[in-house]
Structure formats: structure tokens, C-alpha cells
Amino acid sequence: MENHIEFTKWVVAQGVVINGIAAHRFPGRGLGIIAEKNLKAGEVILSVPIKALRTIHTVPTEISKHIRGKTTTHALLAAELCLDTSPQFDLWRSVLPSVADFEESLPLTWDQSLQDLLPAAAKTLLLNQKRKLKLDWASISTAFPELDYNDFLYKWMIVNTRTFYYLSSKAKKKPARDDCMALNPFADYFNHASHGCTVTFASSGYTITTEAPINSGSEVYISYGNHSNDFLLAEYGFIMDSNAWDEISLDEYIIPKLSEKQKEHLKDARVLGKYVLDRETVCYRTQIVVRMLVLPLGRWRRFVDGNDDGEGDQGVVDGYLEGVLEEYRSDVQVKLEAISSLDVGLDSQRDTLKRRWSQIDILLQAALDRLKR
Structure with missing residues (x-):
């Protein structure tokens, strides 16, 4: 932990204010933040000024001037991590996750046969990552042909997993959300x-404040957002055993059952796709699309327009939905068997996939139990 201690001294010298917390290695769980004293609710435990951040505005001109045409903040920050050899940046790099950490956790680095067995929502996110990475590498490698792809990939993953949402006061117009990034x-x-803990961003920087009392020796968390485990797996390389925001997509089990005409009606009503099941219920959009599949068009319209509460048809809707969820559960078992039959990749990668599909199975079974009451 010596390098983390030295890094902490350095960030304090950059104006970062740390109150009662420290970097800590938790056995079997890696690095995190620990409370070094009892913390009260509403206590500010960290303040990071703007000047301590690495943003699109801190990328040295020796790097940015070589870029021809538009590129992303993501690409520029990754290039800076590759090319800036200043001693202070070396200290920051020394406390970042290793290549091996990413190879174990992030699906982007997994064998293709394991990627193919990701849940649909995670697979869609992964495909988007690959598209972004390809474009970013094209722009940066053109400017710096001496760069090694694997090194850029590693730094690109650091930026993808470690940045905070950042909106510069210098921006003339609000950029795309994917470009609102800062290394913090x-x-x-x-x-x-x-x-x-609550993370607040202002023109002065970031402030992190406790929401509840935290005992000395306990790990201190922030929330990265209200994300499902599929999102957390694809973007950050982990899943949670208990995730209040977990949900699963039903699109691949419902949309193929729709005729083109039915899709047009749903599109007109702005409810085509994004059908999800969470820990408590299926979403209202799913109620709408299942009614499209089982009811006459006129009755469906009355429900969508709010002229029919749908209670009279709920039994038919629930019966059809049970079939969809049972179909999904059958496929989950196929996925689990396929993962068990593979001998590629790391044991931990296959274990994560099994755990995710098992979580999905539990969500499906819970929904079926609710429908059958």
C-alpha cells in the first residue's frame, strides 16, 4: 500500500481535502475506501477541486495538436495516459488497476465464446464499446502511429471505468454524455x-458527503448510478449479489413475436422495445406490448389511451406473459450448460457469467411466482 500512501500525499498537495477516510485493500475484494473514524450523516468526506482533475482541457497541447478532425474525450484521456510521462502522472498510474485486473473482469477482454454467452443487454453494451474503441483507436493511432494497441486498450479501459461525469464551464454547448468525462x-x-454517499459536482469541483452514519473500519461506497447488473458487468466488470436496481430485458423474447403491423402501432405509441422485468414487477411498457399480442386492436387502444384499466384482461395477459418467462427460463438453463461445457478463458470469468445467469433465473422465477398467485 506504500504507493497508495504516497499518492494520497500527492493528491492532498493538489488541493484535495480528505476527511476520515483512506484507500484500503479489502481481503478478496480489492481496493476501496475505508472509514478511519466514525462518520456522521451529512459529513463531507472528500472534496476534489477542478484543478486536480484530468479533463479534455488538461490534455497537453503536444498531444492534442496532432489530432486531425474530431475525436472523443475518452480517446484523448486514454492517449494522455499513454503519452504523458511526467513523474506526477506516473504516481497516479501506479495506483490504477492492472492489465490483469481488467482481463479478469471486463467482458471486452474475454474470449469471444464467453462474450457470445453474455445476456442480451450486456452484449449490446459490449458491442457499443467495441464500436467506440475502434473509432477512438483509428483517430489516435493515425496521430501517433508508434502507439501500441494493447497499451491504448488498457488505458482506454481505465478511462471507461474510472471517470466521473464532468461538464466544463468552458463548453459553449452541452456535449454528448459520453464526452462528459474527468479522471478524478x-x-x-x-x-x-x-x-x-452523495456525489455533488459544481464549478468548484466534486464533493462527496455521507448519507448515513458510517462506523470506523467499514467500507465507504458511492453509487455509480441506478444500474442493472448487466450494465455493471459490461461497463465496470462486476456484478452485485444484492442490487436494488437490477432488471432484465425481455425484448428478445417479445419483439420477434410481433408482426410488422403490430410494431408500427407500438412505434406510433412510442412503446416499441425497452421491455424490462425488475425485482418487483414487469414494466408498464411490457403490459402494453403483451396486450398488443393477445387483444383485439380496439381493446388495446382503449387500454393505451387510458379508457380501460385493463383489469378484465389481466388474466389473459398474465397467462401469455407466463409463457414468455418460462421460455426465457428454459434458455437460461441452456446458457448455464453451455458455460459449464467451455474450457476457454479464466475460471473467474465463467463463474461471473454463471452467477449472472443464475441471478436472471431468480428474477424470472420470482416474477412467475407473482403471476401465479
Whole structure:
């Protein structure tokens, strides 16, 4: 932990204010933040000024001037991590996750046969990552042909997993959300929980405040957002055993059952796709699409327009939905068997996939139990 101690001294010298917390290695769980004293609710435990951040505006001109055409903040920050050899940046790099950490956890680095067995929502996110990475590498490698792809990939993954949402006061117009990124020293030690400390961003920088009392010796969390485990797996490389915001997509089990005409009606009503099941219920959009599949069009319209509460048809709707969920559960078992038959990748990668599909199975079974009451 010596390098983390030295890094902490350095960030304090950059104006970061740390109150009662420290970087800590938790056995079997990696790095995080620990409370070094009893913390009260509403206590500010970390303040990071703007000047301590690495943003699109801190990328040295020796790097940015070589870029021809538009590129992303993500690409520029990754290039800076590759090319800036200043001693202070070396200290920051020394406390970042290793290549091996990412190879174990992030699906982007997994064998293709394991990627193919990801749940649909995670697979869609992964495909988007690959598209972004390809474009970013094209722009950066053109400017710096001497760069090694694997090194850029590693730094690109650091940016993808470690940045905070950042909106510069210098921006003339609000950029795309994917471009609102900043590397945030020390704050990036925090691990995620469904409900964690409050992170506030202002023109002065970031402030992290406790929401509830925290005992000395306990891990201190922030929330990365209200994300499902599929999102957390694809973007950050982990899943949670208990995730208040977990949900699963039903799109691949419902949309193929629709005729083109039915899809047009749903599109007109702005409810085509994004059908999800969470820990408590199926979403209202799913109620709408299942009614499209089982009811006459006129009755469906009355429900969508709010002229029919749908109670009279709920039994038929629930019966059809049971069939959809049973079909999904059957496929989950196929996925689990396929994962068990593979001998590629790491044991931990296959274990994560099995755990995710088992979580999905539990969500499906719980929904079926609710429908059958």
C-alpha cells in the first residue's frame, strides 16, 4: 500500500481535502475506501477541486495538436495516459488497476465464446464499446502511429471505468454524455453500492458527503448510478449479489413475436422495445406490448389511451406473459450448460457469467411466482 500512501500525499498537495477516510485493500475484494473514524450523516468526506482533475482541457497541447478532425474525450484521456510521462502522472498510474485486473473482469477482454454467452443487454453494451474503441483507436493511432494497441486498450479501459461525469464551464454547448468525462484522483478509489454517499459536482469541483452514519473500519461506497447488473458487468466488470436496481430485458423474447403491423402501432405509441422485468414487477411498457399480442386492436387502444384499466384482461395477459418467462427460463438453463461445457478463458470469468445467469433465473422465477398467485 506504500504507493497508495504516497499518492494520497500527492493528491492532498493538489488541493484535495480528505476527511476520515483512506484507500484500503479489502481481503478478496480489492481496493476501496475505508472509514478511519466514525462518520456522521451529512459529513463531507472528500472534496476534489477542478484543478486536480484530468479533463479534455488538461490534455497537453503536444498531444492534442496532432489530432486531425474530431475525436472523443475518452480517446484523448486514454492517449494522455499513454503519452504523458511526467513523474506526477506516473504516481497516479501506479495506483490504477492492472492489465490483469481488467482481463479478469471486463467482458471486452474475454474470449469471444464467453462474450457470445453474455445476456442480451450486456452484449449490446459490449458491442457499443467495441464500436467506440475502434473509432477512438483509428483517430489516435493515425496521430501517433508508434502507439501500441494493447497499451491504448488498457488505458482506454481505465478511462471507461474510472471517470466521473464532468461538464466544463468552458463548453459553449452541452456535449454528448459520453464526452462528459474527468479522471478524478482519489475519488476513483470508491467502490459502488446501490445506495452510497452523495456525489455533488459544481464549478468548484466534486464533493462527496455521507448519507448515513458510517462506523470506523467499514467500507465507504458511492453509487455509480441506478444500474442493472448487466450494465455493471459490461461497463465496470462486476456484478452485485444484492442490487436494488437490477432488471432484465425481455425484448428478445417479445419483439420477434410481433408482426410488422403490430410494431408500427407500438412505434406510433412510442412503446416499441425497452421491455424490462425488475425485482418487483414487469414494466408498464411490457403490459402494453403483451396486450398488443393477445387483444383485439380496439381493446388495446382503449387500454393505451387510458379508457380501460385493463383489469378484465389481466388474466389473459398474465397467462401469455407466463409463457414468455418460462421460455426465457428454459434458455437460461441452456446458457448455464453451455458455460459449464467451455474450457476457454479464466475460471473467474465463467463463474461471473454463471452467477449472472443464475441471478436472471431468480428474477424470472420470482416474477412467475407473482403471476401465479
